[in-house]
Amino acid sequence: MITSLKKLAQTLRLNLSEFAADNLFPEFPLQVPESFVARIKQNDINDPLLLQILPQQRELQNIKGFNTDPIFEKKYSPITGLIHKYHGRVLLLVTDNCVLNCRFCFRRHLREKITDWQKVFSYIKNDSTVTEVILSGGDPLMLAQGKLKEIMDQLAQIPHIKRIRIHSRVPIAMPKLVTSRLIQSKIPVVLMVHCNHSNEINDDVVECLDLLRKQNITIFNQAVLLKGVNDDSEVLVALSEKLFSVGVIPCYLHILDKVKGAAHFYVNIERAKKIYSEMQKKLSGFLVPKLVVEVKNKKKYV
Numbered sequence: 001m002i003t004s005l006k007k008l009a010q011t012l013r014l015n016l017s018e019f020a021a022d023n024l025f026p027e028f029p030l031q032v033p034e035s036f037v038a039r040i041k042q043n044d045i046n047d048p049l050l051l052q053i054l055p056q057q058r059e060l061q062n063i064k065g066f067n068t069d070p071i072f073e074k075k076y077s078p079i080t081g082l083i084h085k086y087h088g089r090v091l092l093l094v095t096d097n098c099v100l101n102c103r104f105c106f107r108r109h110l111r112e113k114i115t116d117w118q119k120v121f122s123y124i125k126n127d128s129t130v131t132e133v134i135l136s137g138g139d140p141l142m143l144a145q146g147k148l149k150e151i152m153d154q155l156a157q158i159p160h161i162k163r164i165r166i167h168s169r170v171p172i173a174m175p176k177l178v179t180s181r182l183i184q185s186k187i188p189v190v191l192m193v194h195c196n197h198s199n200e201i202n203d204d205v206v207e208c209l210d211l212l213r214k215q216n217i218t219i220f221n222q223a224v225l226l227k228g229v230n231d232d233s234e235v236l237v238a239l240s241e242k243l244f245s246v247g248v249i250p251c252y253l254h255i256l257d258k259v260k261g262a263a264h265f266y267v268n269i270e271r272a273k274k275i276y277s278e279m280q281k282k283l284s285g286f287l288v289p290k291l292v293v294e295v296k297n298k299k300k301y302v
C-alpha cells in the first residue's frame with residue numbers, strides 16, 4: 001500500500017510536491033494499493049487514475065455549497081451506521097476502512113461504522129418493508145471473511161430480506177484480495193463495483209470478476225462523473241464497452257455529490273446532460289448507465 005507522496009512521486013517519476021501533499025487530511029490520507037498505481041501512466045500528471053487518489057492543496061479551499069454531509073445521511077440514520085433513506089432498502093456502514101481513498105468520496109468526512117450490531121439486526125427484523133440490505137462503508141470486502149459471512153448469514157435468516165447488495169471498489173482497485181470464499185450467501189447477492197475509467201480494468205480485474213460471476217453474483221457498476229477523469233463522452237463510452245466485455249452492466253453515472261474538498265471534480269448538470277446525450281447517441285441503450293443526482297431524500301434521474 002502506498003501512503004506517502006514521496007513514494008508515489010518516485011514510482012510515477014513525477015514532481016508532486018508543488019500542488020499535492022500527504023498530510024492535508026490525517027483522517028483521510030493518501031492511500032492506494034501498489035497494484036492500482038501500476039495502472040497509472042508514468043510521468044503524466046493528468047492521468048485519470050492518478051487524479052482520483054492524489055490529495056491536492058485545492059482540497060483545502062472552502063467553496064460555497066460544498067459541505068461535509070452533502071446527501072444528508074446523518075438525518076436518515078436512526079442507528080449509528082444504518083441509513084434508511086429509501087423505501088424497501090437500508091444501507092449499512094459495515095466498516096470505515098477502504099481499499100483506497102478516493103478524493104471525491106462523499107463520505108470522506110463521515111467515516112462512521114456500526115457499533116451495535118444487535119440494534120441493527122432488530123431494526124431490520126422489525127420492518128418488513130425492508131427487502132434489500134446494502135452493505136457499504138468504507139468497503140465491505142475489506143472486512144475479514146468470517147465477519148462478512150457472519151453478517152450475511154444473519155441477514156439471510158430474516159424472512160423479508162430478498163437480497164443483499166454489496167458496494168465495493170475492491171474488485172477494481174485490489175482484485176487479488178477477492179477469493180472464491182470471500183462472498184458466501186444463502187440469498188441472492190448483487191455486487192455494485194465502482195469503476196470510473198476503462199484504464200482501471202486490467203487482467204487481474206477481469207480474472208476477479210470472472211471468479212465472482214461463477215459464484216452467481218450479478219455485477220453492476222456505478223461511476224462518478226469527474227472533471228479531468230471521465231467528463232468526456234468518448235471516455236464514458238469506452239468505459240461502458242469495457243465493462244460489458246468483462247460481464248459488468250453499467251448501472252449508474254452519478255453527478256458528484258457536493259462534498260467539501262472535492263469541488264475541483266464537479267461537472268455541472270448542464271454539462272453532464274450534454275455529455276450524457278452524446279453517450280446515448282453512441283451506445284446501445286442497455287450500455288447507457290442512468291445519470292443520477294442525489295437530492296435531499298431521493299435519487300433523481302436527470
Ligand code: SF4
Binds near residue numbers: 100102105107139194
Ligand atoms: S472506495 Fe468508496 S467509500 Fe472508499 S473512499 Fe472510495 S468512494 Fe469512498
